[in-house]
Amino acid sequence: MRAAEPVAATLVKDGAAKDGARIEAGNDPGLADGGWRIAAAGRWTLESATAASDALDRAPKPPGGAAVRLDLARVEALDTVGAYLLNRSAERLGAEGHAVSVVGLRPEHSALFDAVRDAGKAPPHPIEREHHPVLDMVVRTGQTTVSAAKEILDLVGFLGLVTVTFARLILRPSRLRLTSVLFHIEQTGLNALPILGLLSFLIGVVLAFQGADQLKRFGAELYVVNLLGISVLREIGILMTAIIVAGRSGSAFTAQIGTMKVNQEVDAIGTMGLDPVELLVVPRALALMITLPLLAFYADVMGLFGGAVMAYATLDITFGQFIRQLHSAVGINTVIAGLIKAPVFALVIAMVGCYEGLKVSGSAESVGIMTTKAVVEGIFLVIVIDAVFSVLFSMLGV
Amino acid sequence: MTAAPVIRVRGLVTRFGPQTVHDGLDLDVERGEVLGVVGGSGTGKSVLLKEILGLIDPAAGRIELLGHDTADLDRAERTALQARTGVLFQNGALFSSMTVAENVMLPLKEHTGLSPALIAEVARVKIAMAGLPPDAGTKHPAQLSGGMIKRAGLARALALDPDILFLDEPTAGLDPIGAAAFDTLIQGLQRSLGLTVFMVTHDLDSLTSICDRIAVLVDKKIRVGTLAQHLADPHPWIHDYFHGPRGRAALDAKERNQARRHEEEDAKRLAKG
Known part of the structure; x- marks a missing residue:
């Protein structure tokens, strides 16, 4: 059992948008075994997405192995980008070995949140083969020559x-x-x-x-x-x-x-x-x-x-x-x-x-x-x- | 949330030379509804869509989008308003020189200050939400089937999380299974994103399955109502439209679907009880 840290609530506020996305992170008083609470508030939309992304990155990290509660009760507005950012951070925390639970999701946001979570599960684009500049030039020269020869033949x-x-x-x-x-x-x-x-x-x-x-x-x-x-x-x-x-x-x-x-x-x-x-x-x-x-x-x-x-x-x-x-x-x-x-x-x-x-x-x-x-x-x-x-x-x- | 209609059209008149297409047309589209717009060929369904989008200027009348009169807007306001509307054109209108992912990323790049990495990730999510496989993002429109082009067009239309989604014959050219899947997709997205959908369509199945209200263009005006109201309308064109063989078939299919759903629910309840 880890020593309980003092409850550290950090407020990162977006300076540009007045009611932009905010993140509070700290020890969770609601969880007995020193769980971690991340609370999102404000507008999680396209307009404040950069601030939201920064806020999530800068929020204090939970101690290793701690259970994390992602509290969305004070999210006022949510769109695809906001839902994606929250989902992404939940997934990242999950990958780091935290047990993540999402709580307080407003009913009007839950359908969107679920849809984005399901869409986000799709694997990313396959990475394209690396290009070698000299080899590419040779390949292109060959392709152009062959196609030019074919073109002349076809024209005849x-x-x-x-x-x-x-x-x-x-x-x-x-x-x-x-x-x-x-x-x-x-x-x-x-x-x-x-x-x-x-x-x-x-x-x-x-x-x-x-x-x-x-x-x-x-x-x-x-x-x-x-x-x-x-x-x-x-x-x-x-x-x-x-x-x-x-x-x-x-x-x-x-x-x-x-x-x-x-x-x-x-x-x-x-x-x-x-x-x-x-x-x-x-x-x-x-x-x-x-x-x-x-x-x-x-x-x-x-x-x-x-x-x-x-x-x-x-x-x-x-x-x-x-x-x-x-x-x-x-x-x-x-x-x-x-x-x-x-x-x-x-x-x-x-x-x-x-x-x-x-x-x-x-x-x-x-x-x-x-x-x-x-x-x-x-x-x-x-x-x-x-x-x-x-x-x-x-x-x-x- | 305001109670004011998302789209309000008043006294719209459209003329092409001597021909009058719309004559004093009024229309309200409420927030969060799916409105299907039908009408015979040449009654100006697509013209109405283009006028609401500001692509064609009407001869007379007012068009309000999200509470703004489109005629009074300056350039910046118009751009801001356009960012809140998404359009799926009949043939997708994807930019053929760009990949699907680049197509979806374009509005995000132009209208937001997001980092390129985040834009790419958001585009990936949108493409997946439109029901496309992950490798579709790297493809060019010419490499896609008709149904996939529509889905890619939808992903681009939804790129900026618009309030209003305009669809111009979304299921035209799709096979019945693809069309039904596309209807389900639109319905699902409409619910999860809270969209208002303005859908020009000829597809009776779409009308009966996903539209909350139906607007019929007749006699240079528009008649809006629920399916039940239109079924009772004695106007000859509307009667023929909904009571013709195709209309009947679509209605029967809807009834069958509902009956099946009820049976399934009953069966579940029985199993639980």
Whole structure:
């Protein structure tokens, strides 16, 4: 039998909240064998939870092995957090070898207290495996490589699928959705004219200005027309067009088809005996293959126009001179070398856009991820293929 | 405890273009009751819910939440009031980029100054109280079934120990067993947490088993009453609703349940005696 300590009542009061949670702990005069009493008072709610948690931590600890009575008679308000804190401290004391009894629980609080006690018994979340930074990097590199390779393979497979569907449609042209094709021509072509025209014009202006600055030193101002003609017609016009279309229409394709996928519209198409590729992909691909060469030609014209305006403004080259010099500098081959890439770029952009759209799964979040991916992949592939074309042309001597 | 209603709606008018959805609607929701709100499609059940929550402004009328007129509140007061209401949206509306535990922790992080460790523990308790297994906390919403998403949504709605819980078709899309379990869960939580529940539902079993009163949206107004009062209501829509084949089936099920409970109690009493 331990020597009975003097009854030490400690009051820890929350300074901030006036009637916050309070704890009194001390020897229990009600228990004969020197039991310990912890009395909670005040409001045990979310607002005073930090103070309550501190109060419980700072309360004097019962002597080893003593029976503990947790007295809740003066708890004025109790919510889940308060009930959890009281339960937690009862459990901790129990784990330290004290026999804990809860007394004085008000009837209106007992249901909540019991519900929280039962919920608190659930084991905590399983602890996740520790991560090793270097190992993780290796794993991620491997995963990314494999998924990129798989993606390329799938994209080639998808290209094959679309080609077969195209071929089937050529044999049975009545199945082609003409309305859908025209709608997408309007969306991807006509509606892109203002932004594409403005950007191409500005690029022409910039190119002419930079070229003029350099060529003036040699007194070869007129050759700015050659510079403009070759660069705009062969590369800049088509590349600008493809990049803008990939950002504008490739992303739109992914978002449209992806949203349909989330709404199960694509599944519905499948169950009606219709082919999603025929219905969704082919009209978009066809529309883009028609509009992209036209847009590229338009971008060429606007780029040259911008250059001509700048040449007139800074070098006093008249439009007449500009046209004559352009005529002698570039032939029809240069124009064709640029425009021939357009249908290929169109196919790539449409393929990537539709493919990523069909790969959307589950949530709306997935639509966003796939749309970003479609734009990045589309632009990446356009530039890669442009480089391939350059090598090809130089080998062919075009 | 005040005797004033927790939600008081007066003279509510809602218009979408030329179409009037609510015309002079009055509604009182008392503290601690479970109110089921029913009505045909397009009668504005979800719109009413959104107006009470302040997501849509009504054309006219007053809405008081916990004694505060929602139109007069400044930003801080509105936020404080929102912390006292919890909402379970029809499809859970869990943030798909976060785990279930992070979803539940978000309101606690934003509205309380609790330590991160305590927040995590409280979130764990809420998830368990919503009847989810412990490993659900680390999962993303996309990995959960429909019933688990509802439970996770409920855990998030209860994160701040709200006074009022709004439920938008809580049992829609659940199988009958899952729906019954969800009803029991809501009833248990409502009792232990002392919640006031405003529940938009189409589920006749929920209405008969857990709702104290039922509000029926008809003729652009609302009629509130107990199940017995609605059963006696001659209004054609209300009559068809409660006396149709589904209504009858739900009522029969309720009677059977009650009868069984009485039998069990009798049996217990006999065994004791």
